Amino acid sequence: MELFSEIYSCYYQVLRHLLTCQSALTIDEIRSQICKEGFEESLLAIIPKLENGSWNLFEKNHNLYLSKINSGFLTPLSSLQKAYLKALLSDPRMSLFLDQEQFESLGDMLNSVEPLWRQEQIYYYDRFTDGDPYTDETYRNHFRTLLSAQKHRQYVDLDYNSPSGTRVHHYYAPARLEYSVKNDKFRLLALKQVKNGRMRLEILNIARIQKVCLTDKYFTSQIDLNALIQDSYYKEPLQLHIINKRNALERAMLHFANYKKNTRKIGENTYECLIYYNQAMETELLIEVLSFGPMLKVIGNDRFLASLKNRLKKQMGMMPPKP
Amino acid sequence: MSNFQELIKNFSKTREYVRDFFVYGFKTRNEFMDKSPRTYDNERRRLESWLGPFVQKDYVSGGFNISLAIDSNLLDFNPLFRVWKTKSFTDNDIVLHFLILDLLQDGRSLTAEEITDCLLTEYEAFFDIQTVRRKCNAYQKEGLLNKEKKGKTVLFFLDNTLARWLKSNETVMDALAFYQMAGCFGVIGNEILEQLEQSNRSFRVKHSFFVHTLEDEILLALFDAMNRRFTVELEIKSSKKGLVNTANCTPLQIFVSSRSGRRFLCGYVSKSKRFTCFRLDTIKHAVSLEPSPEYEDLQNKLERNRRQLWGVSFQGTERHHLDVLTMTLQVEEPGELYIVDRLKREGRGGDVTRIAENTWQYRREAFDCNEMLPWIRTFTGRILSLECTAKSVEQRFYHDLQTMYQMYQIGEHTNGTVF
Numbered sequence: 001m002e003l004f005s006e007i008y009s010c011y012y013q014v015l016r017h018l019l020t021c022q023s024a025l026t027i028d029e030i031r032s033q034i035c036k037e038g039f040e041e042s043l044l045a046i047i048p049k050l051e052n053g054s055w056n057l058f059e060k061n062h063n064l065y066l067s068k069i070n071s072g073f074l075t076p077l078s079s080l081q082k083a084y085l086k087a088l089l090s091d092p093r094m095s096l097f098l099d100q101e102q103f104e105s106l107g108d109m110l111n112s113v114e115p116l117w118r119q120e121q122i123y124y125y126d127r128f129t130d131g132d133p134y135t136d137e138t139y140r141n142h143f144r145t146l147l148s149a150q151k152h153r154q155y156v157d158l159d160y161n162s163p164s165g166t167r168v169h170h171y172y173a174p175a176r177l178e179y180s181v182k183n184d185k186f187r188l189l190a191l192k193q194v195k196n197g198r199m200r201l202e203i204l205n206i207a208r209i210q211k212v213c214l215t216d217k218y219f220t221s222q223i224d225l226n227a228l229i230q231d232s233y234y235k236e237p238l239q240l241h242i243i244n245k246r247n248a249l250e251r252a253m254l255h256f257a258n259y260k261k262n263t264r265k266i267g268e269n270t271y272e273c274l275i276y277y278n279q280a281m282e283t284e285l286l287i288e289v290l291s292f293g294p295m296l297k298v299i300g301n302d303r304f305l306a307s308l309k310n311r312l313k314k315q316m317g318m319m320p321p322k323p
Numbered sequence: 324m325s326n327f328q329e330l331i332k333n334f335s336k337t338r339e340y341v342r343d344f345f346v347y348g349f350k351t352r353n354e355f356m357d358k359s360p361r362t363y364d365n366e367r368r369r370l371e372s373w374l375g376p377f378v379q380k381d382y383v384s385g386g387f388n389i390s391l392a393i394d395s396n397l398l399d400f401n402p403l404f405r406v407w408k409t410k411s412f413t414d415n416d417i418v419l420h421f422l423i424l425d426l427l428q429d430g431r432s433l434t435a436e437e438i439t440d441c442l443l444t445e446y447e448a449f450f451d452i453q454t455v456r457r458k459c460n461a462y463q464k465e466g467l468l469n470k471e472k473k474g475k476t477v478l479f480f481l482d483n484t485l486a487r488w489l490k491s492n493e494t495v496m497d498a499l500a501f502y503q504m505a506g507c508f509g510v511i512g513n514e515i516l517e518q519l520e521q522s523n524r525s526f527r528v529k530h531s532f533f534v535h536t537l538e539d540e541i542l543l544a545l546f547d548a549m550n551r552r553f554t555v556e557l558e559i560k561s562s563k564k565g566l567v568n569t570a571n572c573t574p575l576q577i578f579v580s581s582r583s584g585r586r587f588l589c590g591y592v593s594k595s596k597r598f599t600c601f602r603l604d605t606i607k608h609a610v611s612l613e614p615s616p617e618y619e620d621l622q623n624k625l626e627r628n629r630r631q632l633w634g635v636s637f638q639g640t641e642r643h644h645l646d647v648l649t650m651t652l653q654v655e656e657p658g659e660l661y662i663v664d665r666l667k668r669e670g671r672g673g674d675v676t677r678i679a680e681n682t683w684q685y686r687r688e689a690f691d692c693n694e695m696l697p698w699i700r701t702f703t704g705r706i707l708s709l710e711c712t713a714k715s716v717e718q719r720f721y722h723d724l725q726t727m728y729q730m731y732q733i734g735e736h737t738n739g740t741v742f
Contacts, residue, residue: 001547003540004334006412007465008514010405011330012420019421039405040372041329054414056448057421068446069425074486075518076424079466082485084511088502097498106495109485117507117546117577123589125634127581128668147497150525179505180529182581189527226397250562255583257345257532260394262381276394288582291697294726311704312733315724318653318707 001080011046014038019057020071024064027051080116087115092134096143124181131184132207143177145212146188150174153219158190159211160204167210173219175201191223201228203280229278236301237262237274238285244269248295255288272299282307327365329372330411335607338537340366341406342604345391345534373405395531399523400503403533404510415450419458422446424467427481434476435459489519496521504528508543510536532584538603542577545588545603548611549574552618555590557601558608567607572599573615575625578635587635591621598625600635628690633671636691639713646713648692650685651678652705662705669698682707692716696723 006012014037018030025033030050034043049055050065058065077085088094089107098106133139149156153173160168172190179186186206191199199221242252249271253263260276277285286307289296298305331337344367367389371378379392393402426441427433433441435456442448442455459479462468468479489495496516500523503512516522548555557570572590578600579586587600615621628637631645639646654662666675666685673687689695692711696719699709703724711717728734 001543002465003508003510003543004407004410005465006410006416007420007467008408009330009410009412010408011412012417013408013517015417015421039329039409040375042372045329049414056418056446069421070428073421073425073428074483074490076467076481076483077485077489077515077518079464081511081515082466084508084515088498088506088512091502091506093501094498097494097501099494102492102495105488109488114550116511116543117550120576121546121549122507122577122579123629124579124581125632126669126671130668147525151497176527177501177525178527178529179501181505181584182530184581187529229396247562251583254532254534254585257534257584258395258530260392260396262390262392264381264388278396287701290700290703293696293700293723294730297730309731309733312727312731314704315706316728316733318705319724 001078001083003080007075007078010038011042014042014046015055015057016073016075018065019067019069020073021067022071024061024066026063027065030065079113082110082113083116086110086113087117090115090119092119096134096140124184127181128183132186139207142206142209142212143186145214146174146206147177149214150177155215155217155219157211157213157215158204158209161208161210163205163208171215171217172202172204173199175223175225177206178203189225191219191228199223199228201225201232232278232280233276234279234282234301234303237276238289238298238304239300240273240275240289241266241297241299242271242273243295243297244271245295248292252292252296255292259285286311327368328411329369330409331369332411334407334410334540337366337369337406337409338540341370341391341403342534342537344370344389345393345403369409373409374402377402393533395528395533399527400513401509401531401533401536403536404503404513406537407510407539408514415454416458418448419450419455422448423455423458423462424481427468427479428483430480430482432471432478432480434478438479486519489515497525500524501526504531508539510539530581530584535584535586535604538586538606541603541606541609542586544609544611545574545577548609549576551611552615553611554613554615556610556612557588557606559601559605560607562602562605570599570601571612572601573618573621574609575618575622577603580634589625589635591625598628598637600637630672631688631690633687633689633691634694636694639689639691640693640715641713643713645688645690646692646711646716647686647688648695648699648709648711648713648716650699650702650709651707652683652685652702653681653707654683654705656681662702693719696720 014034017037018025018033031043031047034046038046050058057068059068085106089103089110146156155171155173158170158172162168170192172192174188175191176189177186178189188204188206190202190204192202194200242249252273256273256275262274264272266272282304286304289298289308290311298308374391377391377393379390381388381390422442423438426438426445436452438459439450439452439455442450459468463470463479468481471478496519499512499516500521503509503516503523504526505528506512545555554571554573557572558567559570560567570592571594572592574588574590576589577586578589586603588603588606589598589600592599652662654660663675663683666683670685670687673685676684678684692713693716696716699720709717709720
């Protein structure tokens with residue numbers, strides 16, 4: 001079973017789409033499809049092969065290319081893909097998606113397949129222990145309702161207990177379901193209508209939802225979710241200097257790999273890193289920076305620096321440095 | 324650059340380049356010391372071709388930096404999956420792929436000879452029988468085709484029941500949309516989705532570390548050995564000095580950090596009679612060797628040892644068998660009890676005790692308490708005391724704290740203000 005195999009290649013994918021087109025294609029249409037789905041230089045490799053007949057998969061009729069393949073062509077699943085599906089069947093989160101009948105059907109079809117891995121072969125050693133209750137029926141129903149609403153752009157009527165204990169009852173348009181590996185929890189990225197018809201992005205823990213109902217109201221306007229997320233980034237990035245001791249550079253680069261960042265070398269053993277972050281993530285980011293100790297030096301922004309200094313001041317007050 | 328090819332034969336060289344561009348993203352051409360300039364140019368060009376929209380160029384003195392600017396909060400897919408879709412192939416490979424699979428779509432069973440004939444009569448494509456048979460056997464091995472023997476005749480056929488079932492079950496597609504972002508081997512889920520003309524528009528993953536997909540080939544080899552209970556030989560390139568060495572071990576479990584996405588192989592090294600963790604991104608090759616007769620015993624032993632493990636280190640700097648770390652914290656009650664929740668949630672089984680009003684203690688045994696320090700530091704601002712039976716850990720904590728006070732001029736008089 002090969003993971004790096006041509007059967008999964010981008011070129012095969014592009015060709016499959018060209019070949020399963022119902023109608024004959026002009027070379028310009030083929031070019032346009034390759035540009036859309038292929039890599040940036042795929043055009044240079046694929047077009048000559050089609051034109052000179054090395055890839056004898058089309059009949060050429062004047063200027064038109066007619067596929068030799070039936071439009072209902074379906075690629076069968078490979079052993080690797082089947083083994084992957086079999087492994088997923090044992091994942092506790094799978095019951096959020098599949099009902100009992102689907103579990104049984106898929107299980108039957110994969111009866112003779114060995115799973116690619118088993119749950120007990122993977123150990124998340126630093127995952128939080130209060131993950132979401134995936135087997136709880138109410139939780140599952142909430143999850144499925146939200147997923148359905150998200151896919152059909154439907155508003156939901158939602159009753160929510162915030163972490164501070166406040167009860168919230170509002171209409172939301174689910175934009176995405178966000179999973180946190182560290183917390184082993186799902187959150188809802190939800191759009192809420194505020195004044196002047198504008199939409200605000202809110203993040204709600206799915207496990208804290210008390211009640212959720214689909215409404216007959218649909219979300220029709222086009223909202224750029226990523227623009228909303230980026231708008232929520234703090235105006236100035238976190239500016240760090242990384243002193244490359246105890247392998248701190250590599251550790252920091254990997255640790256902050258999930259943030260949008262920019263790094264440059266500024267001295268023999270010092271690097272500057274700019275990290276762009278959402279204000280709601282500031283405490284989490286501060287904790288992450290603190291965990292590196294003196295290997296990271298916060299230069300700015302002022303607000304972040306002040307929070308860090310405040311923690312250190314408090315610490316010094318509790319445990320003055322030894323003389 | 325006339326010989327430039329967008330596709331590649333071997334993944335391992337590219338894996339290192341993509342990782343360097345993604346993880347570091349500040350190296351100029353001259354800083355890729357151990358690579359020739361031409362290799363660098365070709366690899367950079369490929370990277371730009373595969374991952375164009377995510378490639379960022381920053382001009383600096385001495386050239387420009389190429390980096391991959393990927394904000395996982397904004398994406399419904401992992402762009403680095405594209406790197407897995409770059410395997411080169413021959414003209415025969417691609418033509419036979421489509422023609423053989425198309426010919427067998429209706430479920431009929433044919434011999435290699437019959438397939439060869441049909442390719443000529445139905446598609447006007449001439450191939451010799453050996454080539455067709457080799458491809459059919461290869462596809463049977465990959466699982467795309469099935470093979471059955473009737474007497475001395477070998478027949479090939481295709482079964483698309485599973486693909487059709489998946490395609491018609493929307494919730495299964497939803498599951499794949501989720502797992503391609505969040506699970507192990509997400510690239511496989513992503514490929515199934517693409518194959519069935521679906522994509523993810525419902526899920527995002529917080530704390531998603533896209534770069535680790537580059538280790539999936541190694542992970543596959545390790546799971547294969549673990550499933551067969553074989554020992555393995557690992558070729559390891561040290562991340563600090565770049566030195567290459569080999570190690571033999573019995574692979575037992577994959578340890579994953581949800582905070583950095585880093586993955587490790589935890590194995591038993593007979594030579595040193597110890598459990599050891601190897602970072603997956605430092606393993607260059609993994610080869611199965613022989614069955615391990617003591618596999619189950621080692622698994623049980625690891626299970627027992629894991630209770631004293633904090634992260635991935637089975638031995639502390641002071642070579643004690645076990646050390647104990649005790650941290651006392653100030654927690655204003657009831658408003659700051661979320662800190663106590665954090666200790667319980669994140670403390671990996673350590674004891675959490677209220678020892679006085681507004682004062683809580685956390686205590687845990689570990690093989691290597693040094694590994695606990697990054698987590699301990701996250702409580703900066705509340706720590707009343709820290710004690711550890713490994714004195715070097717205690718000293719490092721206080722020394723680092725002192726360095727930070729100096730670094731930020733805490734406690735120093737500046738412009739008449741006491742910080």
